[in-house]
Amino acid sequence: KQWYQRRVREVVEYSEISSETAHMTDSEGKLLFSQGNICNHYFTTSFLTKVIEDKESELIHHVAKKKIPTINGSGERIVPDKINGIKMEKFVFDVFQFS
16 A cells, blocks of 8 residues: 555655645545644654564664765765665654554
8 A cells, every 4th residue: 555545644755755645635625734733743762662662673663765975985075976875763752653
């Protein structure tokens, strides 16, 4: 299933949503995905510990395409002008499904 077909509340990373999906509307013409998340969250350490101990393997990896600086043979820092790598990330809001 696509993320929007799952029956759990979750935040979708802006880089993982297509333009087509971002513009999806309901039967009244209202955007289906019209909310934002400013990332102000309160979690107890006991909750986060439980997630890590019991559910960490269920947290998905997010692929982030990045411009990753490197060091050349002369020791100089090189900042790329285009994407040259990927990072596998997990996001704090992915734990919402376990609350």
